[in-house]
Amino acid sequence: MKIIVCAKQVPDTNEIKINPETGTLMRDGVPSILNPDDANALEMALEIKDNNPDTEITVISMGPPQAKVMLEECIALGADKCILISDRAVGGSDTWATSNAIAAAVRKLDGFDLIIAGRQAIDGDTAQVGPQTAEKLDIPQVTYVKEYKFSDDMKSVEVKRALEDGYQIIDVKLPCMLTAIKELNTPRYMTVDGIMRACDPNLEIKVWGAADIEVDLDKVGLKASPTNVFRSFTPKPKGKGVYIEGDTPKEKSQNLVTGLKAKHII
Amino acid sequence: MDFNPTKEQEMVRKMVRKFAETEIKPIAAEIDEQAIYPYATMKRAAELGLMGMPFPKKYGGSETDYISYVTAIEELSRVCGSHGVIVQTHCALCTWPILTYGTEEQKNKYLPDLCTGKKLGAFGLTEPNAGTDAAGQETTAVDMGDHWLINGTKIFISGGGIADVYVIMAMTDKSKGNRGITSFIIEKGTPGFYSPKHEKKMGIRGSIASELVFEDCKIPKENMLGKLGKGFKTAMTSLDVGRLGIAAQALGIAQGAFDETVEYMKNRKQFGKSLDKFQALAFEMANMYNQIEMSRLLLYKAADRRSQGLPSTLEAAQAKLACSETAMYVTTKAVQFHGGYGYIKDYPIERMMRDAKITEIYEGTSEVMKMVIAGSVFK
The missing domain is CATH 2.40.110.10 (Butyryl-CoA Dehydrogenase, subunit A, domain 2)
Incomplete structure (x- = not known):
């Protein structure tokens, strides 16, 4: 089985600071990591490989050259190959442009049975690149996957899709795109042997430019991106919440109603 | 001379730190209190490849360099000195002498199970x-x-x-x-x-x-x-390797106690300000920071010499003396800066101070380290 995992290098924090003057993320001094949901996507691929040793896992990422460090960690975790799409021509891409580049890179590969992406990246939180890539490759997609079970012939997979108020069980034919959530699994640790493989001078992480993936230059990069960031800002923290006191549920609800009335909300 | 860690050394530190923080830190107090051998986490450590790091792939090892090896022991010991010494004893005092002095039959019989941690x-x-x-x-x-x-x-x-x-x-x-x-x-x-x-x-x-x-x-x-x-000779040369491991264990304990103390001092308030704002304490912390870094440099130098196959008996003794004395100094001060909280088992600091003491004793006492060093000075 051939699996492609989409991964992104992100700053290691949920409390990203924004430069108030430029409106851009302040990345200085913030260590970079493999995006947490993408780690779940890779873990799912590795589990499949544990059970089917002839599985080949290729991790694709798009980002600056230093994203190679994150891809080396993917190798140390057990991925077979990594490709980094890195080119000034794709810099500043929004989700639409990014998915154009990733879909183009996938087309350059020697086929696939399954693409797994993380639900969303902790820096942008859009959850769009996976689904958009699936659309552009014209394959079915299931997002928010928390459980999965392959058919005996490995030609389809039954997945449990988490929703806010429950779940769906969907049977989907391969090839398809799944996006992983953190409830799907617990990502493994790197191993010493994996690290040694990642440090092997013979291992080369392929860096592909726009020309290598043969993507239309008017479909990638900042200028081609339909999304314009109007303003980025740190929202003001909400005031401290009020704890409704009371010995019984009835008393608590009475106190709540009194409070709401006092504020003329009801 | 290059003071920057290699990619291998950096990745080993990251991996072991994550493993230690996630799996070992939560059980460290319990295994200390009850004096129980941590079978489950040691099995996990073996699966990750921590039991045969510097040994040949041919026998199930991973062929890391010795700085990566001591880094792993340092990171384990940063949260639990017991885990650090288990890995080091296994590697330096049993696997290493069999690899170095064993016949091909002995190596084939024992090393694959030792390097993969199937046997201790x-x-x-x-x-x-x-x-x-x-x-x-x-x-x-x-x-x-x-x-x-x-x-x-x-x-x-x-x-x-x-x-x-x-x-x-x-x-x-x-x-x-x-x-x-x-x-x-x-x-x-x-x-x-x-x-x-x-x-x-x-x-x-x-x-x-x-x-x-x-x-x-x-x-x-x-x-x-x-x-x-x-x-x-087998025993003495094995102990040379063991001294790197104990130095790493001591260094890890010192670093762990230091890191805990930094966090404690930032949060603990007395006389209306946090402890880090008291210059007498902050200056002592500066000294501790320096002692840790100086000890680390001696250890990595000794480990690097072993990786290169250069004589390292003197350097291992220097590293072990420095790291173990640093561990005692730093953990004792760490308890002091925690005050009463440092003396009770709600914080890991008192355990770290108790763990630190042995590093001045086993694999050759500090006095023996001084004999080795003085012997080199006055040869």
Whole structure:
């Protein structure tokens, strides 16, 4: 089985600071990591490989050259190959442009049975690149996957899709795109042997430019991106919440109603 | 000279730190309190490849360099000194001598299981009357023609009773002193070999230390390790490797106590300000920070020399002396800066101080390290 995992290098924090003057993320001094949901996507691929040793896992990422460090960690975790799409021509891409580049890179590969992406990246939180890539490759997609079970012939997979108020069980034919959530699994640790493989001078992480993936230059990069960031800002923290006191549920609800009335909300 | 870690060393630190913080930190207090060997986390450590790092791939190792190896022990010890010493004893004092002095048959028989952590290794030199004066071995090995007969008692053996494979020193010819000592490989379960009692220790209580007793213990002729009469050399050269591991353990304990204290000082308020705003304390922390970094440089230098195959007996002794004294200094101050909280078991600091003390004693006391260093100065 051939699996492609989409991964992104992100700053290691949920409390990203924004430069108030430029409106851009302040990345200085913030260590970079493999995006947490993408780690779940890779873990799912590795589990499949544990059970089917002839599985080949290729991790694709798009980002600056230093994203190679994150891809080396993917190798140390057990991925077979990594490709980094890195080119000034794709810099500043929004989700639409990014998915154009990733879909183009996938087309350059020697086929696939399954693409797994993380639900969303902790820096942008859009959850769009996976689904958009699936659309552009014209394959079915299931997002928010928390459980999965392959058919005996490995030609389809039954997945449990988490929703806010429950779940769906969907049977989907391969090839398809799944996006992983953190409830799907617990990502493994790197191993010493994996690290040694990642440090092997013979291992080369392929860096592909726009020309290598043969993507239309008017479909990638900042200028081609339909999304314009109007303003980025740190929202003001909400005031401290009020704890409704009371010995019984009835008393608590009475106190709540009194409070709401006092504020003329009801 | 390059002071930057390699990609390999950096990734090893990141991986072991994550493993230690996630899996070991939550159980460190419990294994200390109850003095229980951490089977589950040691199994996980073995699966991650921490039991055979610097050894050849041919025998199941990973062929890392020695800085990566000491980095792993340092990171384990940063949260739990017991885990650090278990890995180091296994690697330096059992796997290393079998790799270095074993026959091809012995290497093929023991190393794959040791390097992958399927079996745990231990080392037996110390006896009731042979501590620092290790040449005073009273355990005897008698050549009975078709087997060796071992009799005697070893004490304070790390991993005793838990480990599967033991490298044991015994006197084969008392008249020859040091040159009458020979080393042997003895397996757990050999009739006449048992470990009757676990020691009740001050620190590293998750690493079990036991007495080993040999009573007419018959072992096959092929279990002699190295040449007849060369056991003292086997022990001393193994201890050179062991000193890197203990230095790393001490360094990790110091770093762990330091990191805890930094966080504590930022949050603890007295007289209306946090402790880090008191210059007397902050300046002492600056000293501790420096001592840790100086010790680390000595350790990495010694480890780098071993990776390169250069002599490192002196450098390992320097590193071990510096790191263990730093561990005692830093943990004692860390308890002091935690005040009453440092003295109770709600915080890990008192455990770290108890764990630190042994690093000045085993694998050669600080006094022995000074003998080695002074011997080099006045040669």
